[in-house]
Amino acid sequence: MKSIRLFLATSIVSLLTLFNFVAAVQGYQSSMREADALFDNQMLDLALLVSNLDVSDERLRSMQLGEDLAFQIWQNDKLLAASANAPVQALHQFSEGYDYANFNSYRWRTLAKYDRSHEKWVFIAERTDLRFVLAENVVLQSVAPLLLGIPLVGILVWFFVSKGLAPLQKLSFALKSKPANDLLPIDFGDSILELDQVIASINGFVARLESAMNREKSFSADAAHELRTPISALKIQLHNFAGTVDAKGDAYNELQQGIDRMQHLIEQLLALYRSSPDQFDAKGKSVNLLDLAQDVVARLYPEFEKKDQQISLESEVEREKEALTIHGEFFALETLLTNLLVNASRYTPNGGQILVALSRKHDNVILSVEDDGVGIAPDDRERIFDRFTRLSGNQEVTVPGCGLGLAIVRHVADLHGASVKVSSSRFGHGTAFIVEFPSEKIVNHGMRDERVDDA
Structure with missing residues (x-):
């Protein structure tokens, strides 16, 4: 370099x-x-x-x-x-x-x-x-001090060059410390001739990037919001139409599945928008992962019951409630766990098992969702987090989805500084999704839990 x-x-x-x-x-x-x-x-x-x-x-x-x-x-x-x-x-x-x-x-x-x-x-x-x-004596007496002074001159030159480049280091630090959702122009304070053009170019690029991102987010959010109402109306019309036609026919079922998938896609787009960096609360609230897991499991329990699936929730630190409380955004974390559980339910056969586990490891908080379903091949475990990516297995043909759920999981984890890993589950077959939150996200003992209502 x-x-x-x-x-x-x-x-x-x-x-x-x-x-x-x-x-x-x-x-x-x-x-x-x-x-x-x-x-x-x-x-x-x-x-x-x-x-x-x-x-x-x-x-x-x-x-x-x-x-x-x-x-x-x-x-x-x-x-x-x-x-x-x-x-x-x-x-x-x-x-x-x-x-x-x-x-x-x-x-x-x-x-x-x-x-x-x-x-x-x-x-x-x-x-x-x-x-x-x-x-030679005359030259040596005159040149020797100059030669001996070269190291000192080198030190002084290094010092003054470093001092002259200090504004560049300051600019570099300012860029590194900018959050991902901070697209405000750089305010460098004192005007420096050599850096003014660089700062102006960076600010111009940031402004163009912000404009492009705003257009993309506005389109996704507006399209999702605009489609939400007609899709709901279409489902109502289809329900009313079921009384006049054979509701068990293949055409009717395919139409209903198509509408359900479209509605799911819209809901996922809205979830992705709400978990975008500009919507994310950087400071976050105090969210207890055990309470969150209990709420999500209770809300999704009817879905597990339809497939006769056994859902379990265990915590190795249940007696220390504060140890599972982290700084985070409630809706984003709720979306993360919901997508993991819905994904586990879809790819687990009827009568299967799903486990949500909370634990501590090296001062970090571990949230894992495991199932005894078909599992994921090791070569595909990283690719599944790409947007609109669905594996080409036979089961994908019949399992509904739009390929955004796990992308949102990775996105929410990144916003919280957490990592997401995929491995084999403890059941011998199936998949385990392991989300590890760093220790700096853990709330100190005694801090009150707060929740952000889903508006």
Whole structure:
């Protein structure tokens, strides 16, 4: 993953390092030029000094100026005097100026100076390696602080780049913390030139998304509401019509099943709309899952009785009522459990068993609905939560439904931060739907239960 902070910090530190390197090279070259000029002037002064020496003095022949300096005095091609470390041949051509020579395993800078008053040549030689040492010392003293300061500069660059990118991190946090149902424009406070266009683009996208979602929700809700009344009227007309025709005929039964399925689809669409994020109470109320399960089981009991199915409700923490109380939206949770029980009843044969169980696991609340029906193949256990998805088994042909029930179950669970898993039931065959609510959804002990009436 690429990092803007790392890219900027690396680029700036690299440029500073390159600048210091170029400055060091230029400083080295400048120091060498200055050192050459300084040493050349010293050689000229030394030549004037040597030219005034008395060449008749025998001590001059063994005079030592140091390991880094040498001299010769010539007159009429005759060597009059020389330092102990000077060679026997001339150090320089007999022409005034500077040059280079090699002797005694070193490179030497040489100077030839003609003394017209005494008609003699003075040659001065100085080792060049000393000049390089002096130049290197000057460069090292000037560049070393810069090189040692690069880590500190890197830390400062990282700090200021991070500070400069802080508004971007703030924007990222603001986007991450926005709830799914919050489609309001982003209010970033202080105007920042580089982020204004980004924020404007995001707000424009959110506005278009909100408009599209509103159109979709309005269409689904309006269509469901508008169809609810004529479907109810159609059922009444069909009931009245049953007295004049054979109510046991295949055509009549197919018509009644079609109307029932259409009514079920409309009710599910309405349930899906009412459990949408903008209709969901983010804070929620205190809902006791045991009371909720008892109410839903009692309301659906006639449906189980028609198929002679045995419905059971058990709770491992029944004595601790508060332990099964969570923050949630009552209608949405009621729809979740209703859809699970209706689904279990439809796919469980006559005389079958259905179990609703409540328990605690790792501080989480577990709500499970199990049956001893036909079961669901492992490969299909995730696909069944897709909208309008119905399995292609033979039983699907005769079982009514529209393919929205389990999609609503997953949707409601997501709104509550819960997970839904499908597995085999404890009966040996059949299906178990397990809804696990996280511990942060559990209400503290002593909090009063509240319910939201189904309006």
